[in-house]
Amino acid sequence: MVNEKIEQALKILKEKDVDMWLTFTRETASTPDPTLELILGTHVVWPSAFILTRSGRKTAIVGSLDAQNIRDHADYEVIGYVDSVKEPLLEILEKEDPKRIALNFSTNDTMADGMTHGMYLILEEYLKGTGYENRLESSEALVAALRGRKSPAEIERIRKAIMETLRIFDEVTQFVKTGHSEQDVQAYIRERMEERGLTAAWDPEQCPAVFTGPESAGAHAGPTKRKIEPGHIMNVDFGVRVEGYVSDLQRTWYFLRPGEAEAPQAVQKGFQTIRDAIRAAAGALKPGVPGWEVDHVARQYILDAGYGEYPHALGHQVGRMAHDGSGLLCPKWDRYKNLPYSKVEAGQVFTLEPRLTVEGHGVATIEEIAVVTETGCEFLSDTQESLILIG
Amino acid sequence: MVNEKIEQALKILKEKDVDMWLTFTRETASTPDPTLELILGTHVVWPSAFILTRSGRKTAIVGSLDAQNIRDHADYEVIGYVDSVKEPLLEILEKEDPKRIALNFSTNDTMADGMTHGMYLILEEYLKGTGYENRLESSEALVAALRGRKSPAEIERIRKAIMETLRIFDEVTQFVKTGHSEQDVQAYIRERMEERGLTAAWDPEQCPAVFTGPESAGAHAGPTKRKIEPGHIMNVDFGVRVEGYVSDLQRTWYFLRPGEAEAPQAVQKGFQTIRDAIRAAAGALKPGVPGWEVDHVARQYILDAGYGEYPHALGHQVGRMAHDGSGLLCPKWDRYKNLPYSKVEAGQVFTLEPRLTVEGHGVATIEEIAVVTETGCEFLSDTQESLILIG
Numbered sequence: 001m002v003n004e005k006i007e008q009a010l011k012i013l014k015e016k017d018v019d020m021w022l023t024f025t026r027e028t029a030s031t032p033d034p035t036l037e038l039i040l041g042t043h044v045v046w047p048s049a050f051i052l053t054r055s056g057r058k059t060a061i062v063g064s065l066d067a068q069n070i071r072d073h074a075d076y077e078v079i080g081y082v083d084s085v086k087e088p089l090l091e092i093l094e095k096e097d098p099k100r101i102a103l104n105f106s107t108n109d110t111m112a113d114g115m116t117h118g119m120y121l122i123l124e125e126y127l128k129g130t131g132y133e134n135r136l137e138s139s140e141a142l143v144a145a146l147r148g149r150k151s152p153a154e155i156e157r158i159r160k161a162i163m164e165t166l167r168i169f170d171e172v173t174q175f176v177k178t179g180h181s182e183q184d185v186q187a188y189i190r191e192r193m194e195e196r197g198l199t200a201a202w203d204p205e206q207c208p209a210v211f212t213g214p215e216s217a218g219a220h221a222g223p224t225k226r227k228i229e230p231g232h233i234m235n236v237d238f239g240v241r242v243e244g245y246v247s248d249l250q251r252t253w254y255f256l257r258p259g260e261a262e263a264p265q266a267v268q269k270g271f272q273t274i275r276d277a278i279r280a281a282a283g284a285l286k287p288g289v290p291g292w293e294v295d296h297v298a299r300q301y302i303l304d305a306g307y308g309e310y311p312h313a314l315g316h317q318v319g320r321m322a323h324d325g326s327g328l329l330c331p332k333w334d335r336y337k338n339l340p341y342s343k344v345e346a347g348q349v350f351t352l353e354p355r356l357t358v359e360g361h362g363v364a365t366i367e368e369i370a371v372v373t374e375t376g377c378e379f380l381s382d383t384q385e386s387l388i389l390i391g
Numbered sequence: 392m393v394n395e396k397i398e399q400a401l402k403i404l405k406e407k408d409v410d411m412w413l414t415f416t417r418e419t420a421s422t423p424d425p426t427l428e429l430i431l432g433t434h435v436v437w438p439s440a441f442i443l444t445r446s447g448r449k450t451a452i453v454g455s456l457d458a459q460n461i462r463d464h465a466d467y468e469v470i471g472y473v474d475s476v477k478e479p480l481l482e483i484l485e486k487e488d489p490k491r492i493a494l495n496f497s498t499n500d501t502m503a504d505g506m507t508h509g510m511y512l513i514l515e516e517y518l519k520g521t522g523y524e525n526r527l528e529s530s531e532a533l534v535a536a537l538r539g540r541k542s543p544a545e546i547e548r549i550r551k552a553i554m555e556t557l558r559i560f561d562e563v564t565q566f567v568k569t570g571h572s573e574q575d576v577q578a579y580i581r582e583r584m585e586e587r588g589l590t591a592a593w594d595p596e597q598c599p600a601v602f603t604g605p606e607s608a609g610a611h612a613g614p615t616k617r618k619i620e621p622g623h624i625m626n627v628d629f630g631v632r633v634e635g636y637v638s639d640l641q642r643t644w645y646f647l648r649p650g651e652a653e654a655p656q657a658v659q660k661g662f663q664t665i666r667d668a669i670r671a672a673a674g675a676l677k678p679g680v681p682g683w684e685v686d687h688v689a690r691q692y693i694l695d696a697g698y699g700e701y702p703h704a705l706g707h708q709v710g711r712m713a714h715d716g717s718g719l720l721c722p723k724w725d726r727y728k729n730l731p732y733s734k735v736e737a738g739q740v741f742t743l744e745p746r747l748t749v750e751g752h753g754v755a756t757i758e759e760i761a762v763v764t765e766t767g768c769e770f771l772s773d774t775q776e777s778l779i780l781i782g
Binding site for chain 1: 417418420421422423424425433434436437438454455456459460463473474475476477496497498499500501502503504505506507508509510511512513516529593594596597612613702703712713714716724725726
């Protein structure tokens with residue numbers, strides 16, 4: 001998989017007309033660069049430079065103790081040093097004389113922003129007076145293409161992670177009842193994961209995240225001792241990692257009150273609004289459309305139905321990480337930088353996850369996953385079409 | 392533990408005469424700041440500012456969806472935002488008007504270099520024209536003190552991780568014989584870890600690392616199919632994580648050839664040289680001594696005995712990470728930046744791990760762990776005093 005992505009990176013360099021892609025990093029166990037997962041698949045300890053060029057060069061300059069491990073993991077020409085990465089790096093720069101050097105930093109995209117500021121200062125010092133310091137630019141367009149355009153093999157792994165997740169959601173439906181706490185549901189899901197040797201797609205404290213009732217936390221929070229009561233909406237945000245690739249899905253349950261045969265109108269309307277907002281957004285998701293337009297379709301749908309707008313993006317990419325960076329389906333808010341303007345491409349895999357609050361009951365939210373095709377998109381997840389009723 | 396470290400951080404601000412400690416970060420699941428393990432203990436998604444001041448202020452400005460999770464983990468005044476971290480951050484800067492602002496970047500110390508370059512550019516843009524952009528400095532001295540000075544509770548956790556590791560080394564001695572491959576030894580250790588629910592102290596591909604014979608890889612490499620033969624030196628580099636703290640130890644075994652009752656003189660001399668170099672270095676390890684001096688003692692001892700010098704530092708700190716950053720016992724090489732000059736402090740926990748090659752047999756190396764006391768140091772590990780003989 002790593003060598004396949006390296007070859008893809010070389011093609012992207014040509015397409016984007018960039019001469020050199022330099023990933024400059026160190027101690028990646030504690031300060032990882034997300035791109036190294038794609039183009040290396042292991043860690044380095046000492047300051048290291050991974051160099052890919054338009055001319056097809058693949059060179060890794062690494063500490064001598066790291067050299068063998070790099071050779072074992074990926075198809076680089078490996079240069080091991082003892083004293084400093086500087087001299088071999090300058091030598092290659094002089095030899096290749098790149099006009100455009102894409103470096104591993106980005107204000108916009110976390111996945112392209114793996115270089116620490118300290119490493120930037122070190123590189124700046126190395127390059128002072130060489131002229132190359134003026135040829136540096138962000139590698140965000142390269143990273144977005146490399147990370148975003150999934151190969152069929154990558155999509156297959158995501159699909160497997162989705163299937164495992166949906167299976168556990170079905171088991172939750174069999175298990176859950178009023179009186180259980182959010183933590184009980186979490187514990188049940190953890191047992192199913194352990195049985196199957198599955199690991200969480202993100203921080204295990206919040207994966208699964210479980211929210212029940214009108215008082216539940218917004219999102220990004222761990223399950224509490226809060227108990228599920230009749231009349232509650234419960235939702236679970238959960239994903240697993242399979243062969244290095246993850247899922248990220250949400251489902252919504254409703255707990256019937258005595259005498260109820262279905263959810264109250266308000267809960268049904270809330271759920272259906274979310275479901276249909278996702279349908280509408282999926283209709284707009286296709287190559288060439290800027291991310292904010294897809295977000296806008298769902299956001300406006302929910303506003304038109306009389307609800308407040310969700311305080312986050314409609315969807316993010318999924319891949320090796322649950323938040324796989326680059327293009328985002330998000331509003332034009334400051335914190336999203338230039339991401340709303342990035343155009344959707346075929347091969348990208350997105351979540352669609354609007355939310356709204358149903359007063360007195362809880363939060364209605366569904367999260368589906370879709371892959372962008374040449375002409376539109378296809379859901380990778382079996383979509384949730386109706387509330388799951390318990391009780 | 393987190394709130395204890397936050398209080399320690401407030402004291403260090405006073406000691407170092409710094410007004411504000413700003414940790415500026417985002418998406419810490421993919422680009423973590425190592426300091427957040429100490430002062431937060433969970434992840435954030437949106438751009439976030441963790442602010443500690445000399446006046447005792449503890450404020451976290453985080454995305455609204457992250458707010459509850461932060462409240463659940465640490466004792467901060469939490470400000471949740473929807474649009475941008477900028478306004479609340481500027482408001483606090485204006486109110487506190489800090490003269491010295493320590494920021495989470497460092498050219499010298501990875502553990503203090505958690506801010507990405509993209510995040511630095513964003514902050515620079517926020518601060519442009521406020522005057523605060525000229526008051527920024529590296530937080531490396533603060534991080535070194537906070538991470539380095541372990542509390543008794545932290546040392547106790549490291550000690551537990553050491554005990555588990557030494558126990559597994561003893562089991563390896565019972566298990567291992569010629570004909571086993573490096574990967575067989577790795578598999579055996581993994582089984583013992585799994586039995587006890589222990590996780591690896593670093594990248595599981597290389598933890599344990601196993602090296603046998605004269606052709607073995609240098610270090611930082613995963614075990615191979617290479618088989619242990621009579622006359623081989625084998626060493627294992629291994630550590631486990633217990634309650635968030637790790638060990639990092641190495642031991643050396645020798646495999647007797649037919650007719651041998653002990654290791655050949657050359658192997659014995661190599662082993663004893665390493666053992667005694669560690670003893671000599673431990674004698675020099677005490678508060679106030681710059682790290683390079685301690686390294687120099689062991690390095691010179693090995694050179695004087697007629698061996699080549701080891702191509703790495705004598706020792707690094709151990710704590711939440713196997714490479715716990717800040718002060719290092721290392722030579723004055725470019726790649727170590729200013730770390731050789733950093734002075735040893737009481738409460739720091741160091742490895743001591745010189746190595747040398749015994750031609751035709753393999754690499755002799757021991758790694759012990761010692762805590763610095765007010766007057767010297769104490770080993771936390773039972774030291775290896777003689778070669779472990781097998782066969």
